[in-house]
Amino acid sequence: MKGLLLIVAVLAFTLLLMFDVWSQMPLYGIFPPVKYDYEYEGDLTIEMVDTQAEVQTMCRVNNPHILACSWQNGKSCLILMVRDEVMRERGYSTGLLLRHERGHCNGWSGAHEGERPLPLGSTYLVPKHERVPSPTAYYKYKSKDPSRIDSRPTTNSTSRYQYQ
Ligand SMILES: [Zn+2]
DSSP states (O other): OOOHHHHHHHHHHHHHHOOOOOHSOOOOOEEOOOOGGGOOSEEEEEEEEEHHHHHHHHHTTTTTTEEEEEOOSSSSSEEEOOOOHHHTTOOHHHHHHHHHHHHHHHTTOOTTTTTTEOOOTTOOOGGGGOOOHHHOOOOOOOOOOOTTOOOOOOOOOTOOOOOO
């Protein structure tokens, strides 16, 4: 009986952990197949827009949920993306969409054959407090009231980063 209770307890704990991971990390196809998942070696342009409506119009796609699209001509590739804040509201990031669109730049078709999911426990999405703070947000904040304390955004003391 004790053995059965222990198994039930371990199973319940495992399910709780899995639920917690699932609630924080959605599983969806995003990565191109390995065959197309590498640096783009042509001339790459990335354009950012403010809204998904703009992406929908410019990409000429009848899908209000679209976040990015791309065009390539064998020598160059243009990726059009909505800004990062909007992507994050939808559970994505610029990095995830860039990797997806880069696959299209490398010849992956729009049918998304062989699309790979974001792995469980992935490091590709982290909470805002674990991300490098944006200098753009800081300077917008400062420009509204120059008398604000002149300190750069901070991150935890073990992080080292440089804006380049
Ligand atoms: Zn795609």
